[in-house]
Amino acid sequence: MVKMTLGIVIAVGNQKGGVGKTTNTVHIAAALGLRGYQCLIIDLDPAAGATRHLGVPENSFAGALELLTTDEMLGGLVIEEGMPAGVHLIPSRPQLSELDSLLSKFVDKTRILDRALAMGRSQYDFIFLDTPPTAAATTTVAAYAASEWFLLSAFPHPLSLGGLTEAFNDIADVRNHRNPELEILGVVFTNVDGRARRLRYELDELVNRVLPGRRFRTSISQAIIIPTLSGKGRTLFQCAKHDQVPVAQQYRRLATEVEYRVLNRDKFLEGQLQPFEFDSAYPPIVTADELVVVQ
Ligand SMILES: Nc1ncnc2c1ncn2[C@@H]1O[C@H](COP(=O)(O)OP(=O)(O)OP(=O)(O)O)[C@@H](O)[C@H]1O
Numbered sequence: 001m002v003k004m005t006l007g008i009v010i011a012v013g014n015q016k017g018g019v020g021k022t023t024n025t026v027h028i029a030a031a032l033g034l035r036g037y038q039c040l041i042i043d044l045d046p047a048a049g050a051t052r053h054l055g056v057p058e059n060s061f062a063g064a065l066e067l068l069t070t071d072e073m074l075g076g077l078v079i080e081e082g083m084p085a086g087v088h089l090i091p092s093r094p095q096l097s098e099l100d101s102l103l104s105k106f107v108d109k110t111r112i113l114d115r116a117l118a119m120g121r122s123q124y125d126f127i128f129l130d131t132p133p134t135a136a137a138t139t140t141v142a143a144y145a146a147s148e149w150f151l152l153s154a155f156p157h158p159l160s161l162g163g164l165t166e167a168f169n170d171i172a173d174v175r176n177h178r179n180p181e182l183e184i185l186g187v188v189f190t191n192v193d194g195r196a197r198r199l200r201y202e203l204d205e206l207v208n209r210v211l212p213g214r215r216f217r218t219s220i221s222q223a224i225i226i227p228t229l230s231g232k233g234r235t236l237f238q239c240a241k242h243d244q245v246p247v248a249q250q251y252r253r254l255a256t257e258v259e260y261r262v263l264n265r266d267k268f269l270e271g272q273l274q275p276f277e278f279d280s281a282y283p284p285i286v287t288a289d290e291l292v293v294v295q
């Protein structure tokens with residue numbers, strides 16, 4: 001029997017650096033993996049944040065560069081070992097910054113992900129594209145051009161008010177000039193300090209005004225465990241007792257919101273989707289105990 005996959009492609013972006021793109025990518029993918037979905041992360045950043053966050057030593061594997069510049073098949077490049085349950089990775093490395101010099105000048109650089117995504121859509125439910133913090137980078141443009149969903153990641157900071165507006169304008173530009181199919185799946189605030197209420201309010205107002213209904217109900221709190229684990233090449237979900245860690249619970253909620261929106265795409269885009277109720281629907285399909293991977 002042929003297994004059907006959802007084949008949904010989500011670009012995780014924001015032209016600003018250090019706003020949680022990579023952290024959100026790996027944790028939402030890992031949380032969806034816990035729900036039984038097959039997820040692929042393609043690390044499109046030469047800084048290789050997702051690759052390192054998932055514990056893969058930089059420069060040790062071929063990956064995104066080969067995927068974009070050779071005929072290598074997806075299956076020959078994905079890393080499965082040591083990944084969170086249900087997650088595969090196409091790693092990156094610093095040489096990805098030489099991508100432009102390796103592409104023929106006759107190639108349409110906005111379409112360089114098409115081949116990989118055609119393979120990926122038939123094998124994975126969710127494909128996450130972790131992008132570098134430069135809107136003009138070749139991989140960023142290609143990711144925005146080839147995705148149907150855009151997940152905007154933001155840290156609440158006084159400066160992010162301007163950054164958010166810039167990000168909204170970028171997405172509008174992509175829709176106008178390159179990919180009218182690109183839809184904003186949601187704006188997620190992460191690294192949230194519970195004390196900065198006034199700022200949160202202003203940011204919420206901005207999102208509600210420009211993108212009504214698109215902010216995720218779940219925000220991710222500031223939690224020192226995240227950078228600590230990232231330094232060790234691990235996600236929250238690869239730790240024992242992660243089910244007792246509040247920020248891990250937040251990521252599981254956020255992932256269910258992602259799932260709910262993509263599975264109800266038409267209603268969501270029409271603004272007709274009821275707010276997600278966390279308690280009753282979508283129970284975890286695998287218990288945490290079965291998943292603890294402690295190395
Ligand atoms: N909820 C959180 N609490 C505390 N620290 C966090 C949280 N989320 C992310 N961080 C830390 O903030 C830093 C930036 O996050 P991350 O690397 O995910 O951002 P990014 O947007 O991918 O950055 P870049 O643009 O450089 O790729 C990292 O050190 C990460 O560990």
Ligand SMILES: [Mg+2]
Pocket residue numbers: 021022023045049050130131132
């Ligand atoms: Mg990053």
